[in-house]
Amino acid sequence: MRGIWDYRRFILGLAGKDFRQRYMGSLLGALWMVLNPLALILIYTIVFGKIMGHRLPGMESGSTYGIFLCAGVLPWGLFADTLQRCTSIFVEEGNLIKKMAFPRLALPAMVFVSAAMSFAVTFGVLTVILLVTGHFPGWDLLRFIPLLLLQQLLALALGITLGVLNVFFRDAGHATGILTQYWFWFTPVVYPSSVLPDWASSALALNPMTGVVEGYQAIVLGAEAPGLGSLLPIVIAIGVLSLLARATHRRFAAEMPDFL
Numbered sequence: 001m002r003g004i005w006d007y008r009r010f011i012l013g014l015a016g017k018d019f020r021q022r023y024m025g026s027l028l029g030a031l032w033m034v035l036n037p038l039a040l041i042l043i044y045t046i047v048f049g050k051i052m053g054h055r056l057p058g059m060e061s062g063s064t065y066g067i068f069l070c071a072g073v074l075p076w077g078l079f080a081d082t083l084q085r086c087t088s089i090f091v092e093e094g095n096l097i098k099k100m101a102f103p104r105l106a107l108p109a110m111v112f113v114s115a116a117m118s119f120a121v122t123f124g125v126l127t128v129i130l131l132v133t134g135h136f137p138g139w140d141l142l143r144f145i146p147l148l149l150l151q152q153l154l155a156l157a158l159g160i161t162l163g164v165l166n167v168f169f170r171d172a173g174h175a176t177g178i179l180t181q182y183w184f185w186f187t188p189v190v191y192p193s194s195v196l197p198d199w200a201s202s203a204l205a206l207n208p209m210t211g212v213v214e215g216y217q218a219i220v221l222g223a224e225a226p227g228l229g230s231l232l233p234i235v236i237a238i239g240v241l242s243l244l245a246r247a248t249h250r251r252f253a254a255e256m257p258d259f260l
Contacts (some may be wrong), residue, residue, distance in 0.1 A: 015113035072189035086159020094260030157241035
């Protein structure tokens, strides 16, 4: 952490460059980060809203289900993007690692900052949607911040471990894409856990992202937020994965340039 703090200007510079390069030459710029998930939300609203709408408690109207989806899909997109980028960042910046001496963890930190910059645009669009539809929760919207921090720390801890492994076994990068797809459907993003059987809901509660996503949805729908106990799985996962990331990085960091 001290090394990352010492290189904070370097990290912020990389993050700004990364943000600009991702949308360079695009007329809509960072709005593309919003348009893709919004297109998915529209599809889910039309398909699942019509098919499942009357079976989802408290979501008889399509607009309510659409807000429910926005609260889950948009933050999930941030989580999945951060995880994927952290997994591939050491390989992508292989030339930089070979040419310069700097803390290797500065690269995942850069991804973390760049993702936050991108999600600021998404968060603004989500706020507008909530205002237009009459679901704006007021100051309660700030409760998104600790939930976002938890999910991003989870993505960072897991992403560093997978990123180091990806340097030596490029299969890790491909496997991460599959992991996020399955993880998405095993998280109550497009459906509430209340529609599942008791045994399935209990199993879903062990998913670190369940409490976070349900927290987002409760905030925008004005429902009772899940108890703090629902966040225990993600806190434990962050702790365990952070230790694993630290051990993996310390063990293999010196050998990484030889495989890039």
